[in-house]
Amino acid sequence: xxxxxxxxxxxxxxxxxxxxxxxxxxxxxxxxxxxxxxxxxxxxxxxxxxxxxxxxxxxxxxxxxxxxxxxxxxxxxxxxxxxxxxxxxxxxxxxxxxxxxxxxxxxxxxxxxxxxxxxxxxxxxxxxxxxxxxxxxxxxxxxxxxxxxxxxxxxxxxxxxxxxxxxxxxxxxxxxxxxxxxxxxxxxxxxxxxxxxxxxxxxxxxxxxxxxxxxxxxxxxxxxxxxxxxx
Amino acid sequence: xxxxxxxxxxxxxxxxxxxxxxxxxxxxxxxxxxxxxxxxxxxxxxxxxxxxxxxxxxxxxxxxxxxxxxxxxxxxxxxxxxxxxxxxxxxxxxxxxxxxxxxxxxxxxxxxxxxxxxxxxxxxxxxxxxxxxxxxxxxxxxxxxxxxxxxxxxxxxxxxxxxxxxxxxxxxxxxxxxxxxxxxxxxxxxxxxxxxxxxxxxxxxxxxxxxxxxxxxxxxxxxxxxxxxxxxxxxxxxxxxxxxxxxxxxxxxxxxxxxxxxxxxxxxxxxxxxxxxxxxxxxxxxxxxxxxxxxxxxxxxxxxxxxxxxxxxxxxxxxxxxxxxxxxxxxxxxxxxxxxxxxxxxxxxxxxxxxxxxxxxxxxxxxxxxxxxxxxxxxxxxxxxxxxxxxxxxxxxxxxxxxxxxxxxxxxxxxxxxxxxxxxxxxxxxxxxxxxxxxxxxxxxxxxxxxxxxxxxxxxxxxxxxxxxxxxxxxxxxxxxxxxxxxxxx
Numbered sequence: 244x245x246x247x248x249x250x251x252x253x254x255x256x257x258x259x260x261x262x263x264x265x266x267x268x269x270x271x272x273x274x275x276x277x278x279x280x281x282x283x284x285x286x287x288x289x290x291x292x293x294x295x296x297x298x299x300x301x302x303x304x305x306x307x308x309x310x311x312x313x314x315x316x317x318x319x320x321x322x323x324x325x326x327x328x329x330x331x332x333x334x335x336x337x338x339x340x341x342x343x344x345x346x347x348x349x350x351x352x353x354x355x356x357x358x359x360x361x362x363x364x365x366x367x368x369x370x371x372x373x374x375x376x377x378x379x380x381x382x383x384x385x386x387x388x389x390x391x392x393x394x395x396x397x398x399x400x401x402x403x404x405x406x407x408x409x410x411x412x413x414x415x416x417x418x419x420x421x422x423x424x425x426x427x428x429x430x431x432x433x434x435x436x437x438x439x440x441x442x443x444x445x446x447x448x449x450x451x452x453x454x455x456x457x458x459x460x461x462x463x464x465x466x467x468x469x470x471x472x473x474x
Numbered sequence: 475x476x477x478x479x480x481x482x483x484x485x486x487x488x489x490x491x492x493x494x495x496x497x498x499x500x501x502x503x504x505x506x507x508x509x510x511x512x513x514x515x516x517x518x519x520x521x522x523x524x525x526x527x528x529x530x531x532x533x534x535x536x537x538x539x540x541x542x543x544x545x546x547x548x549x550x551x552x553x554x555x556x557x558x559x560x561x562x563x564x565x566x567x568x569x570x571x572x573x574x575x576x577x578x579x580x581x582x583x584x585x586x587x588x589x590x591x592x593x594x595x596x597x598x599x600x601x602x603x604x605x606x607x608x609x610x611x612x613x614x615x616x617x618x619x620x621x622x623x624x625x626x627x628x629x630x631x632x633x634x635x636x637x638x639x640x641x642x643x644x645x646x647x648x649x650x651x652x653x654x655x656x657x658x659x660x661x662x663x664x665x666x667x668x669x670x671x672x673x674x675x676x677x678x679x680x681x682x683x684x685x686x687x688x689x690x691x692x693x694x695x696x697x698x699x700x701x702x703x704x705x706x707x708x709x710x711x712x713x714x715x716x717x718x719x720x721x722x723x724x725x726x727x728x729x730x731x732x733x734x735x736x737x738x739x740x741x742x743x744x745x746x747x748x749x750x751x752x753x754x755x756x757x758x759x760x761x762x763x764x765x766x767x768x769x770x771x772x773x774x775x776x777x778x779x780x781x782x783x784x785x786x787x788x789x790x791x792x793x794x795x796x797x798x799x800x801x802x803x804x805x806x807x808x809x810x811x812x813x814x815x816x817x818x819x820x821x822x823x824x825x826x827x828x829x830x831x832x833x834x835x836x837x838x839x840x841x842x843x844x845x846x847x848x849x850x851x852x853x854x855x856x857x858x859x860x861x862x863x864x865x866x867x868x869x870x871x872x873x874x875x876x877x878x879x880x881x882x883x884x885x886x887x888x889x890x891x892x893x894x895x896x897x898x899x900x901x902x903x904x905x906x907x908x909x910x911x912x913x914x915x916x917x918x919x920x921x922x923x924x925x926x927x928x929x930x931x932x933x934x935x936x937x938x939x940x941x942x943x944x945x946x947x948x949x950x951x952x953x954x955x956x957x958x959x960x961x962x963x964x
Contacts, residue, residue: 291810295954315812325960326807328736330743330879332716342732343811370716372743374880 244269244396244428245290249299252285252452260285260452262299267430267445269395272422274443274460275432276468281449283432284322287398290430291320303396316344320398321385329374333366333384336373337391344392351391358387361413379405386414390421397421398430403438411438418442436472440465479579511595518599522607534604538671539664545624546649548593552632554749556589567703577699581692584629593625609675616678617671623684630691634698733821740800741793744879747800750792754829757788758837761851765843775920778846779911779927780904782854783862785837789829790858791903794866795873797822798949802876802960809957815946819867823942826863830855846920853927857907860934864941869899871948874959 247265251258260282267273275283288294290301292308300307303314320326328336341351355367365380366387373381382405389397402418403411419442421427433439439446440460448456448471456471458464525533566576584590601618605611652663674680721738724731741747764781784791793800797819801808808818834855840847907927914923934941949956 291806293806293809293954293957312812315810318810320810322806325804326810328804328807330740331736332718335718335739339732339736340811343813372716375716 244271245301245303245430247299247301250286250289250296250301251298252282252289252294253297258452260289262286262452262454265447265454265457267428269428270422270426271445272418272429272443273431274439274446275430275449276434276436276439276446277432277449278472280451282452283449284400285452286449287320287322287400287430287432290398291318291322314396317395318398319344319389319392319394319396320400321382321389321402322398322400324381324385326385326388327373327381330372332372333369333376336384337388340388340391344394346392354391355387358417361387361410361417363410379407379410382406383410390417394427396428396430400432401434402431403433403435415442436465436468440468476575476579483583510592514592514595515599518596519603521600522603534609534675535668535672537600538675539668541621541671542664542667545628548589548625549628549631549645550649552589552628556584556587556629556632573700573703577696577703580699581630581633581695584633585626587629590625590629593622597621613675613678616681617675620671620674620681620684623681623688626688627684627691630688630695633695727824730817730821730824733818734824737800737821737825740879746877746879747793751789753792754788754790754833757784757792758833760788761785761837761840761847765840765847775915775923776908776912778850779854779907779923782850782852783858783904783907784854785840785851786830786834786855787858787862788833790826790863790866793829794822794826794863795870796875796877797867797870798956799870799873799875799877799960800879803879805957805960809953815949816942819942819945819949822867823863826866827859830858830863849920849924853911853924853931854907856928856931857934858931860931861907862903864934864938864945865899865903868941868945868948871945871952874952874956876960876962 245265245267247262249264250260250262252260259280275286277283285294289296290303290308292312292314295309300309302308303318306314308314328339331339337351337355338348341347346354355362362383366376366384369376373384376384382402386399386402389399399418402414406414415438418429418431422429422444431439431442444460446456446458446460446464446468447454448458448468456467458467521537522533525531525536529536597618601614604614656662656664674684719739721735724734724738727734741751761781761784764777798805834851837851838848840851907930910926910930911923914926
């Protein structure tokens with residue numbers, strides 16, 4: 244589904260990302276871990292064509308992302324609060340995204356109804372604009388908005404940060420379900436090793452912009468990751 | 475401790491995003507500041523003699539008569555432009571500092587702001603001239619202290635008013651009422667206030683009153699912050715109750731309506747954009763300067779078109795120049811969604827066209843000043859819709875200033891918005907229509923002048939699709955730069 248070849252990103256002379264080759268098959272739940280500055284967000288930004296690669300390219304379902312925009316209809320993401328429109332209520336925001344993705348109001352409502360327990364009564368009908376919600380609730384809204392319109396690729400940057408434990412557990416179930424039963428390719432990054440190993444079939448460790456581990460998740464993975472990050 | 479604060483301030487000043495522009499712009503900014511200082515200095519020294527020559531009245535009396543407006547205008551300008559100190563207090567809350575020190579510093583900081591200092595450049599030279607002209611030294615000093623104290627009163631009043639729009643609305647209503655009463659000769663406020671200001675000169679020890687008032691207001695501001703020095707009180711940002719509106723009536727615009735609805739919500743729900751709308755209403759009255767003959771320099775027939783373009787295009791200019799910056803806070807979202815630039819641009823275009831038409835209808839009172847006045851407005855509107863709307867969108871593609879929708883800061887112009895490209899674009903926006911009108915006017919007369927403007931406007935309208943394709947391609951090539959620039963919110 245997603246093929247990365249000879250990708251690099253330099254800022255001035257500093258090489259922040261260099262990936263020779265990485266391919267993520269369709270329906271895989273893919274986890275990206277690494278310390279701050281490892282290049283996780285840079286990789287996701289390149290994948291969304293928000294920054295330009297210095298060399299190489301990423302193709303998403305055979306569409307080279309910085310050459311064509313045809314990847315947009317089947318790809319969605321929540322990276323940070325710049326993906327939220329602060330002056331809209333959560334409902335208006337969902338409908339807006341829905342309209343952009345060719346979903347009418349009842350389609351969106353049907354999707355939202357599946358996430359009632361995820362929202363925990365704090366998102367819908369609150370008479371609040373997104374900018375006035377807490378960081379955690381903003382994140383919930385952003386993540387659900389990324390699920391609107393049956394995307395085939397979903398990119399979530401640090402989805403577990405700022406969420407309460409209950410929501411973290413629910414989110415894990417949602418992500419697993421997307422990859423396993425709906426065949427969606429899900430890419431997440433996280434600092435929480437436990438969550439990633441719970442959710443992802445495959446985990447890639449980035450360090451200073453390079454892939455240094457590429458693991459298929461099993462019982463030993465968490466131990467291995469913990470050992471890796473403790474020295 | 476104070477030393478630390480001052481150090482911090484100095485750093486925040488030197489490292490502010492505005493300073494990180496290139497050298498040429500820095501020089502330009504310094505020149506601009508010097509220009510304003512020079513203007514005020516010149517005015518300070520010159521006002522006395524200008525009034526004496528031009529009005530043949532006692533200058534000091536005239537000044538005392540209009541001082542009340544000066545003071546009120548100062549307050550209004552402050553309300554819109556002066557930034558309040560509380561914003562920066564948050565990081566100090568948990569540090570081992572005495573609350574009093576932090577608050578005192580926060581308020582004292584406003585005292586040395588540009589908005590106070592600039593007045594000294596006028597009043598000090600003016601006072602010197604008064605002394606040279608034989609006014610008593612002690613009395614002049616008393617008067618001077620009184621006026622400066624009033625300026626500082628404004629400074630502290632603004633601290634309260636700033637957070638309360640209602641208070642400001644009341645102040646504006648009172649001023650408008652007084653102005654109207656004066657205009658119709660019912661009640662002359664200046665008759666009373668000029669006596670007060672004259673009293674400050676005649677009895678210089680009276681200066682103690684405004685001085686004490688300023689001190690009292692300082693104490694009030696201090697206490698206000700002290701009792702509200704909590705994250706959920708004075709330092710909290712207001713949370714508005716959200717209202718939902720589906721705006722189904724906009725559906726008739728078809729696929730553009732998605733964006734159009736969003737844009738209208740953007741304008742309705744954000745402070746910054748509301749200020750823009752307010753400004754464009756003021757632009758409607760800008761033509762008064764031209765058509766009433768109030769300003770001699772504007773009397774030439776060619777200025778009509780200049781006025782007409784501004785009267786109908788206030789919103790177009792003030793809103794349009796910041797497309798796409800209005801969406802800067804969520805630009806990455808838009809760029810990763812499956813949107814069509816054309817629809818996005820068209821939505822902004824529709825907004826500008828609607829606003830231009832509404833302004834033109836509202837401006838129909840210019841008919842009172844003769845058909846030429848309104849014809850200029852209508853011709854200007856057609857030119858605005860046909861030509862300027864495209865140019866403004868084109869120019870916007872090069873302006874990469876992120877906009878903080880929730881604050882009014884920089885609402886009145888931004889140094890970064892001022893670059894060579896946008897400067898060049900003012901030529902077709904304003905000078906070209908003036909030249910076209912002039913050509914027609916000189917060849918045959920007013921009618922031909924207006925007709926030519928209309929023809930050019932309609933021609934521009936016919937090229938809309940081609941222009942949009944061009945703008946679209948600019949937006950695409952500038953995409954990465956724009957995203958990167960919007961990330962740098964100070």
